[in-house]
Amino acid sequence: PTGATGLLQAGTAAGQTPYWNGSNWIINSNIYNNGGNVGIGDSTPPLTKLSVVGNMQVGFAAGTPTVANSLVVSGNIGIGLTTPLDKLDVNGSAAIGSLPANALPQSNELYVSGNVGIGTTTPLNKLDVNGSAAIGSLPANALPQSNELYVSGNVGIGTTNPGAPLTVTGSTTNALTSLTQNNTWNGTDYALSVTGYSNLGGLRINIADGQNAMYGGSNTMGFSVNDNYPITFGNYSTYPQSVVIRNGSIGIGGTNLAADGTFTNAKMVVLNSGNVGIGTTTPLNKLDVN
Numbered sequence: 001p002t003g004a005t006g007l008l009q010a011g012t013a014a015g016q017t018p019y020w021n022g023s024n025w026i027i028n029s030n031i032y033n034n035g036g037n038v039g040i041g042d043s044t045p046p047l048t049k050l051s052v053v054g055n056m057q058v059g060f061a062a063g064t065p066t067v068a069n070s071l072v073v074s075g076n077i078g079i080g081l082t083t084p085l086d087k088l089d090v091n092g093s094a095a096i097g098s099l100p101a102n103a104l105p106q107s108n109e110l111y112v113s114g115n116v117g118i119g120t121t122t123p124l125n126k127l128d129v130n131g132s133a134a135i136g137s138l139p140a141n142a143l144p145q146s147n148e149l150y151v152s153g154n155v156g157i158g159t160t161n162p163g164a165p166l167t168v169t170g171s172t173t174n175a176l177t178s179l180t181q182n183n184t185w186n187g188t189d190y191a192l193s194v195t196g197y198s199n200l201g202g203l204r205i206n207i208a209d210g211q212n213a214m215y216g217g218s219n220t221m222g223f224s225v226n227d228n229y230p231i232t233f234g235n236y237s238t239y240p241q242s243v244v245i246r247n248g249s250i251g252i253g254g255t256n257l258a259a260d261g262t263f264t265n266a267k268m269v270v271l272n273s274g275n276v277g278i279g280t281t282t283p284l285n286k287l288d289v290n
Contacts, residue, residue: 013043248272251281 011018016031018025032039032046041053055065059074078084080091092102094250096115117123119130129221132143136152143150156162159169170176181191244251253267269277277283279290 015039015045016043 009027011030012028015034016027017029017031017033018027019029019031020026030041032042034045037049037051039051039053042051053069054073055068055070057063057065057072057074058228060072063072065072076084076086076105077088078091079089079094081089091108093107093109093111095104095111095113099113100111112126115123115126117128117130118133120128128145130211132150133144134143134150134152138152143285146221154162154164155166157166157168157170158169168176179191242251242253249272250264250270252269264281266277266281267279269281269283271277271283275286275288277284277288277290280288
């Protein structure tokens with residue numbers, strides 16, 4: 001028909017919906033329906049409430065998407081909520097890629113089948129991050145170094161219950177940790193630098209069976225610059241086989257060493273004064289033998 005009067009002609013496909021362009025009815029439109037579902041650009045009977053073949057824009061007044069079958073949204077998208085505060089807010093679990101056979105067991109869980117890239121479009125691993133990352137309570141400012149990892153809390157390797165900022169647990173016969181410095185020493189930094197404060201000490205290594213260890217406990221070897229914790233080989237408090245270095249003095253076979261460098265029951269001493277005593281802990285000469 002011409003104008004607003006007359007009978008509508010038949011469309012060219014089942015479910016094709018005519019529309020009025022202001023002066024005539026357009027029969028061969030790209031809008032289809034099957035009585036309940038609507039299809040735009042979809043000439044087959046639409047199987048969902050809305051089926052779109054082609055690009056879509058929401059909130060944009062102008063501009064055309066450059067990628068086929070794209071959805072462009074100006075504003076925030078909410079899934080499972082009506083008040084999204086970000087570009088995409090999801091209230092509930094989400095799955096991306098090859099979907100799991102069953103619903104995700106945890107609420108607000110994200111399942112990704114494939115690799116995830118943050119800052120990269122070609123991730124080679126399950127998670128590739130090009131740039132710095134922060135986990136936990138976020139720092140007040142951006143991380144100062146590129147490709148830096150900030151963790152607020154404890155990190156566990158081989159354990160789900162780390163009790164220190166870094167806890168490494170393993171059951172291997174090989175070394176749990178290996179540090180290798182492949183660069184030329186700059187005279188300042190080291191492959192491993194450990195700093196302790198107050199009475200916490202700096203470095204402590206314990207063997208599980210208690211028979212061999214570094215610093216503390218029976219049969220120990222300790223290293224420290226604290227006056228109360230001298231360098232010892234063996235337990236200087238209870239074992240006469242110990243070797244103790246403190247304040248520049250050395251004692252062999254002693255059971256104790258005072259902060260002033262004097263020993264108790266040592267078999268041999270080298271005092272910080274330069275005097276050596278064998279069988280005496282208070283040599284008055286360069287060499288005193290009792």
